[in-house]
Amino acid sequence: MDKQFTAGVLTISDKGAAGKRKDESGDIVAKMLEEYGFLVLRKKIIPDNRQKIADTLIEWVDREGLTFIVTTGGTGLSPTDVTPQAMENVIDYEVPGMAEAMRAASLKKTPHAMISRAMAGVRKSSLIINLPGSPGGARDNLSVVFPALNHALLKLTGDTTDCAIQS
DSSP: OOSOOEEEEEEEOHHHHTTSSOOHHHHHHHHHHHHHTOEEEEEEEEOSOHHHHHHHHHIIIIITOOSEEEEESOOSSSTTOOHHHHHHHHOSEEOHHHHHHHHHHHHTTOGGGGGOOOOEEEETTEEEEEEOSSHHHHHHHHHHHHHHHHHHHHHHTTOOSOOOOOO
């Protein structure tokens, strides 16, 4: 990475928040981010509650100024899967290409990828992406966005240089 960005990892799981399940996905994501060069300042587990998700994302962007936030969990079709609805409440705009790329890569491994409602979006100058709750799905999907991540975050944080890829 050209610059060290700050990050937060938000695991959304009723069982995880109640201490009934280890947060494997959040741990994997945090480790991957640190290895990629991020400074992971926040890591938290909360239940599948739309308002709590929205409040946490707002706090991490507006008050703590995190550049990149990754959520894991709550992106499917279960009645408690409300991460995308919470995202809609807090983002200024979507970055659909990231979610589309994650789904396309995941479809090569499982047909269940087509029911993912994961989103990527921007609030102020912070990028927020949703990952699946499974450890493998979280790892694989985060790997998909890494090649474009540095460039995206540089642009969000004020870089005005041309976007053409240098050969």
